[in-house]
Amino acid sequence: MIDIMLANGFEEIEAVSTYDILRRCGLQVAFVSVANTKKVVGAHKVSIMADDIFQRDMTKDCEAIILPGGMPGADNLLHHEGLRKMLTQQDKEEKLIAAICAAPMVLGHCGLLAGRKATCYPGFENHLRNAIKVEATVVKDGHIITSQGPATVTDFAFEIARHFVSDDIVRQVRESMLYD
Secondary structure (H helix, E strand, O other): EEEEEEOOOHHHHHHHHHHHHHHOOOOEEEEEEEOOEEEEEEOOOEEEEEEEEEHHHHHHHEEEEEEOOOOOOOHHHHHHHHHHHHHHHHHHHHOOEEEEEEHHHHHHHHOHHHHHOEOOOOOOOOHHOOOOEEEOOOOOOEEEEHHHHHHHHHHHHHHHHOOOHHHHHHHHHHHHHHOO
């Protein structure tokens, strides 16, 4: 299962587009709320009903954790102690972690970007603690993927998909969506 973590104030296009593209690639994806309720409200007041509410033992079945940005969503993710612990465990197990827009700041504050290449929404670079800051739409360094923001979400989602499916599947989905 690939879990997209939602906190109140998340960036809707980053969450929904990533979910949609991964599903089109045949992957199992779930929205997981860290807001203690299944209803989560985005930065632009779009509400999503999450599939699950965050639980500490979720790492057992989690192949990837995805953090959409948006404010105050990324800040709410940062302040969720259980999520920070889950990210640290995910990193130790070298399972995929992906964050876009302001959300790479969560990884930076958890110490997961030290010595790794990363990118984020312009103006949040100071939160990429000890990272090698790269100016690119999407950056993959090992099992961590970061991206800049709403306009880069499709490249972000396809990079995540490449971690799990063949290039042929990614190409077919891109073509069916008129990206290529």
